[in-house]
Amino acid sequence: MTTTESTREDGTATEAVVTVPQQRKEPSGKPPVDKRIKALRRFALSITAFNLVGHLVLGFEQSPITPLLALVVSYATATLFEWLDCWAQHRKPEYLGGAGALVNFLLPPHITALACAMLLYGNASVWPYVLAVVVANASKYLIRLRVKDKLRHVLNPSNTGIVVVLLLFPWVGIAPPYHFTNNVGGAIDWLIPFAILMLGTMLNAKLTGKMPLIVGWVGGFIAQAVLRWLIFDHALVGALLPVTGVAFILFTNYMITDPGTTPVKSRNQLVFGLTTAFVYGTLVLNGVVFGLFFALVITCVLRGLVLLAGKLRPEFKPAEAATQAPAPANAGGTP
Template sequence: MTTAQPTLQQPRPSSPLQWAASLNPKWLITILITLILVVAQVSVDLLSDIWILPAALGAAVLTESVLSLALRGHLVSIQSAYISGISMTILTKPQQGLIWPFVLGAAISIASKYALTYRGRHLWNPTNFGISIMLLLAPGSVAVLSTQFDNSIWPLLVIWTVGLLVASRAKILHVTGAYLASFVALAGMRALLTGDSFVTELAPVTGPMYQLFLFFMITDPPTTVSTKRGRIAVAITIAVVECGIRLLDELPVETPLHVLLQAPPIFALAIVGPIAKVIDLRRKA
């Protein structure tokens, strides 16, 4: 006769930080993006219209549900739709009180996962693609949030604590670190070239848009390359392309590329990310 072995129970987390560290990285991302929204609303009154949030979330969830049923035959988790809807709310601001850009942008973001694929993988971070398209097609109706947090250190401290935890649990902290280090170095170079102060060039990274960009958009697992060295190289390349876009403002004449100045980091990722992903998929194949 064999004796049943006792089942070992996992110890319960003894603190909120340990509880958070035990969560699946996807749930940590969901918590982080919700936290950024709440902090941005409290700090800088992000939502100018109460209907923006339900409009963006509703469009993202509805699009995800319809396309997953039509193309895959079953409903998928709405977690991705929730993240895209919140991201669209945080990253864009309405022009002339318009709501439809949030609805259309959220729908485009989710639809890109199903329409723009290569070897079964989507190439763009959904929100990154949706915002890029909206800025190119309707620049007079939508703009990227450029507001920075106030002078209080607490909003940034809370977001960076959770953000670093998310990046560490998801094993993509090296991506955030590589981009941030490159941004700081390139900000110093731009300060020398343009005559602006280093603090001025560095300031954008303290805003809600960059918190989301650093901890979610450039680290999106489905759209990053497969190797650690490759992810670091892509992050540095994105920072370099972004710097080049920012320096367009110093040209004596306007060019068609000046449209990219609406959102340098968003467009830099939209250009570099898919190219890197295609190369990575082809290399693996």
Template sequence: MSTKKPSPPRHDPKVVKALRNFAISMSVFNILGYTVLGFEQPWTWPFVAMATAYLFETLLEVIGARVEGRAPRFAGNGWKGVLEFLYPAHITALAMNMLIYVNDEIWVMVFGVMVAVGAKWVLRAPVKGRLRHYMNPSNFGITVILLVFPWASIAPPYHFTERWEHPVDWLVPLIILGAGTMLNAKLTGRTWLIMGWISFYVIQAVVRGVLLDTSIPAALIMMTGVAFVLYTNYMVTDPGTTPSVPASQFAFGAGIAIVYGFLTGAGIAYGLFFATALVCLVRGLYLWALHWSAKAREQRAAGEAAGAVPIDANGQPADNGQSVPGKKVVPA
């Protein structure tokens, strides 16, 4: 009788702790948003978004576990295992509903949540021997909505501080900045990514000001808004879809800022979301290129170890004419 192999852990303990804190932060922020700040989406929509994400995430996991012949990742550890499994879905659902505005068309929001969750099973690349999703889920769901439904838009930034006036309205971004900075510095380890993103955001704003006659102060003042602070601390730093090595983190953040500058300079709206999706796509393709390059080196080494002589693209021995009689010639 065949038995299912145990499922590998979805995340390491440090990432689980970061996801838990992200989930708690998003929950608190949404509660405050509907009761204090001035969120404009119907108060029932977060519950619809969460139900959609939970059910679709669980369904895809059950299907994936059956296809791969393993136990579902939410099984075997009681309610704690279920909660840890649903953290990403919880974060995605609340972020999607909070950041997208689709008027009264709730089905568009549901569609975006399903796209965000489903992309994790489709857009994957090999990382350390395992297939991992590389597209930021919430950002990708929002990007698809903006492309498929041109009448949709992101949530108006003012609804984060709609019910407050100066100086209280400054406290909201400051609180988010403080909480997000501690979370990323202590748990996600994405400080270098934030540094790359912010530093090159400033650079692209100055470059656009010089080359395109854009108002540099206007381009920079966006950094003081709640939307920018939320993006910097809670979206771009997603530990599941960003590099871990400091240099790669910095390049990833800088790349988003550079692409954003090009898109905004070309007059493309919502460049922040499109830039993030494009950079994630480039990273995914790069991971696949590394994978196939390593596979090719392994095959070449195996052929040489077996006494074979590789041939080049012209069908000639790729050993400078030093072929040894009796050796088998194989494609390089």
């Protein structure tokens, strides 16, 4: 709060109190952390814990060296691409500014590395995972649009890396359905997906604000399954069965909700989720496997085209009045 002095017409000095809004601080006295950073930290912590439990307890089938190698490659490539982009754009790298800035910068490549290492299955070879991570990080710099005077990447990084590897190497697949609960049984088979569902839903509800997108995606998935059953005589149970799997829950809460490549407005989020679901249904009808990942990358491309079309559309300004309002007859005189 500051006090300023002003003068009336009669020469009398007065004081005016001007209130300057202050940034709300947390109990520790530090400024509040951006919601995006909070979400990234929670995502990174969740996927790290799940990978550790997966390799130590649940029976993940990839070699334990896979997530470690993916992390090293992801950190290195993300830093390299950021440095190259900063050199070309003449700006300061995001990883500079202390340990906190470096950690925040490495959160997305950390999530990308563990997602690719967990969801892909490259048999005995580690090179598909390495390629997926490199492509994922590169896509953030190669495919961008300027939105509100800032360059934004269009494609979901982890999903893009996975899709490119699946297209290039037919012998590479996605982790099998039993992968996430391989070494457990009984009630734990139900508790694991339930826990992931609850944690992911709370995270998206509180931090990312992507619940409309999730509603559109899940509702659209159910709708396309019913339509395939009614129109194309597909088995309804089989069409709905993926919803019960851990892979679907992970995709719903941690992949499709990527804040950097999905809309902000609730209506647009709903459209994004519905579009992904119906693209998935179309791919299934055409016999395309791994439809979840291909549907998401196609939807991201469609959204990018919509954004690009909006930028290319000419801006129409209101036509100025042909004639200005005439000045009052007594202009310059007393009213």
